Amino acid sequence: MGTEQRSNASARLVPGASPAGAATMRAAVQHRYGPPSVLELCEVGLPLPGRGDVLVQVGAASVHPGDYFVMTGEPYVVRLAFGLRRPRHGIPGRDLAGVVAAVGKDVTALRPGEEVFGWSTAGTLAEYACVPADNLVSVPANLSVVDAAAVPTSAMTALQALRDIANVRPGQTVLVTGASGGVGSFAVQVAKAFGAEVTGVCSTRNVDLVRSLGADHVVDYTRTDFTRTEKRYDVILDNVEAQPLAAVRRALTPTGTLIPNSGRGGRWLGPLGRIVKARVLSGFTRQRLKPFLSLPKRQDLLTLADLLTTGQVTPVIDRTYPLDEAADALRYVAAGHTRGKVVVTV
Numbered sequence: 001m002g003t004e005q006r007s008n009a010s011a012r013l014v015p016g017a018s019p020a021g022a023a024t025m026r027a028a029v030q031h032r033y034g035p036p037s038v039l040e041l042c043e044v045g046l047p048l049p050g051r052g053d054v055l056v057q058v059g060a061a062s063v064h065p066g067d068y069f070v071m072t073g074e075p076y077v078v079r080l081a082f083g084l085r086r087p088r089h090g091i092p093g094r095d096l097a098g099v100v101a102a103v104g105k106d107v108t109a110l111r112p113g114e115e116v117f118g119w120s121t122a123g124t125l126a127e128y129a130c131v132p133a134d135n136l137v138s139v140p141a142n143l144s145v146v147d148a149a150a151v152p153t154s155a156m157t158a159l160q161a162l163r164d165i166a167n168v169r170p171g172q173t174v175l176v177t178g179a180s181g182g183v184g185s186f187a188v189q190v191a192k193a194f195g196a197e198v199t200g201v202c203s204t205r206n207v208d209l210v211r212s213l214g215a216d217h218v219v220d221y222t223r224t225d226f227t228r229t230e231k232r233y234d235v236i237l238d239n240v241e242a243q244p245l246a247a248v249r250r251a252l253t254p255t256g257t258l259i260p261n262s263g264r265g266g267r268w269l270g271p272l273g274r275i276v277k278a279r280v281l282s283g284f285t286r287q288r289l290k291p292f293l294s295l296p297k298r299q300d301l302l303t304l305a306d307l308l309t310t311g312q313v314t315p316v317i318d319r320t321y322p323l324d325e326a327a328d329a330l331r332y333v334a335a336g337h338t339r340g341k342v343v344v345t346v
Helices: 067-074 076-082 145-149 151-166 180-191 204-212 245-249 272-283 298-307 321-334
Strands: 024-029 040-045 053-063 097-104 115-119 129-132 136-138 173-177 197-203 217-220 233-238 251-258 317-322 343-346
Touching: 024 321, 040 136, 053 115, 053 145, 053 151, 053 321, 067 321, 097 145, 097 151, 097 251, 115 151, 129 204, 129 245, 136 321, 145 317, 145 343, 151 180, 151 233, 151 251, 173 180, 180 197, 180 204, 180 233, 180 272, 180 298, 180 343, 204 217, 204 321, 233 245, 245 251, 317 321
Parallel strands: 173 197, 173 233, 197 217, 233 251, 317 343
Antiparallel strands: 024 040, 053 097, 053 129, 053 343, 097 115, 115 136
16 A cells, blocks of 8 residues: 555755655555544655645645545545545545655745645655645644644634635625534634524534634524524525425525535535535525535635734644544544544644
């Protein structure tokens, strides 16, 4: 499994930037789809950056439900993108933060020794990861590497949902379900940064946490069903999708926007059935039902870096695990009750 990450033996590195004497690295590797027990801590070949790539010495990598779906290969539709019979990239993980160890010959914006965070498509649960330079930005000075690793996928999802899909404006009312989770904890803060009046939905044990994130109102779903109150919202970001679309729509204003955002669903197609239903229903109502696919963008990561620098957004870290316990980290995420983000330290 020495070629799990992209390697380029002819890559030209910046002089003196190569990891001293390193030929291999430790990584969490899976040879097949399956539960977290398929992960093994292995020595694999050290990847080399191509012309536009950066070799990052990983300090921390966060994990989220999407990583679990890719690891298990369920829903089966994910295998169309990640490998039909076995994972195309044997190292899981997408988000990371760390130190630039080496750069390709065409990379000028980043230098060895600089702390960066971003995302990779070739696996991050390893001591090093090869990442296109456009997928990385500098870590804000007020953030640790662990905090920075928690940001990319979940925070970009929250940002794109609220800014690009819902077009949240000052004074609007926004409800976030799963407000204490990975995406939800960022969404509450992003909506507040946009000037919205925010309501977070969570369990009893997370009420204080969600309030501390800036939520104006908190609904404890064990005591109150937000779909059966008289309150109506301009925007609902539904990260849980525990209730039927028809029920959630009752809590929308007549021209409000509902964004379903749960990756769970059937074993074969996952959430695709609900997505199709939402799009069909959207054609018969003034309410906007807008499921979406978050796509990582460097400019959005820069926007988030600004929000992090000014303290308008702060990552919430639930637990950290060492690299050799990466399987436990993914197992915990799969249980669906995280408070903020789960991070693997390397």
